[in-house]
Amino acid sequence: TDVEVRQENNILTKTVTAAHIFSVLLINNYVNDTVTKKLKLREALDIALKDTDFKYILRAPESEFPSADHENFGDKNSTELMDEIIEDYELEIDVDNYKIYVYKKMGKRIDFTLDSRYNMPGITIKTSSQNSTTRAWGYGALKEGSNSTDKDPKYEFEPILYVHPDEEKFLIEGKPRWAEPIKDETIKKSSRMVSALKKHVNPYPEMTIEADFQKIYEPKLLEIEQDFWKGDTIHVLADTAEGITFEDDVRLISIQYNPLDPYSSPQLTFANFRKDIQDINVDQAKRLRNQKRYMDQLFKTLR
Incomplete structure (x- = not known):
């Protein structure tokens, strides 16, 4: 997907970088249907990988992955849906060509x-x-009839301020280090938001x-x-x-x-900070996805 050509003293070298098929093919596969319900891991994977040649192999019993509540799961490309699955089910994946091995935690x-x-x-x-943070706000789902643009929006639960227990050790000039707030319409319980904030805030x-x-x-x-x-x-x-x-x-x-x-x-x-083995590929896929969106938007503007 990337080629770099360099000439020096009449010597020509070419560096070719090829992205893994997991990143390239899944980003171009769009899942149109949506589902709003609690899904088991296999159900979520079947939706995310629909109409692709990728097959998944569970390296841990499905019972080790608790079912997750989903709202409008779908209407995205397969890469984005796989990102959501990795986060929601707290799993790790390792990809070998068209085989996706799913682990609770890879390695020993x-x-x-x-x-x-x-x-x-x-x-x-x-x-x-640079990415260390000590606290953040969490905003969950809005109550029916309320809008985030309102002066005083109403939420299913009050916004939560999470402060890391070790914050005092990582202050800068005596001040906390703020992470971007979590704003997630799919979170309707305060306990889920606290869990999300604990993963989001990391001072180390x-x-x-x-x-x-x-x-x-x-x-x-x-x-x-x-x-x-x-x-x-x-x-x-x-x-x-x-x-x-x-x-x-x-x-x-x-x-x-x-x-x-x-x-x-x-x-x-x-x-010591990667959430899972696939983070490198996920980051690369996100960059490709953002680049594709930018180009699509550019073409629409030029038309």
Whole structure:
């Protein structure tokens, strides 16, 4: 979907980026029908993936995913509906071509250590508090006959101010860090809004770790160490002669490698803030979706 051409000293290089079919095909599949009722997970997935070639495989019993109340579920493209399902049912997905594997939580804790002294030649640690927030307002469904443009709109329940329990530790100049308010017409119970606000407000800095992995073929290690994959949590230890740079158990969210070179060193990315393994694809899909909407609107204006 993206091509970059660079010429330097008569040498031409081309970088081609291809989005996964999950992002490209689902964004172009529109579900016209809508449903307003409580849906089990399979029912919601059947609606979101209607008229597509994608099949889902549950990696956990459906009973582990509580049914969710939906209002006008549909009338969107499949990517948007899958985003809603991931959030409403608190699940994670991993996509292999046209197969969508659905997990309550992907991966497990693995007995493996990335250590800068023998199998991790490089590590980059990035910490950001730009998205950190300590409080937010939540506005649910309006009462029948009321309008959000009214001077004093009436809601099914009073707007809720949620303040994170650790707010005092993350103030800036003694002031709270506000998140955008949640305004959701589908939320009709205060308990659901509190749950949504708890997920929405997060004061903790986001940490991303990128590490180079060098596979060491040591027979003694093979006997005690386990293989790992996306979603797994492993131990990472980085130190220098001056002391330990970083040490913690962290969750692996992506693996980049050269499929043409079985001996290449994969680059591993860990994070403490991703809601699920599919967030990277979801973010990419949202960007494509917004771009498509912009182009559609532009063409309408030009007409």
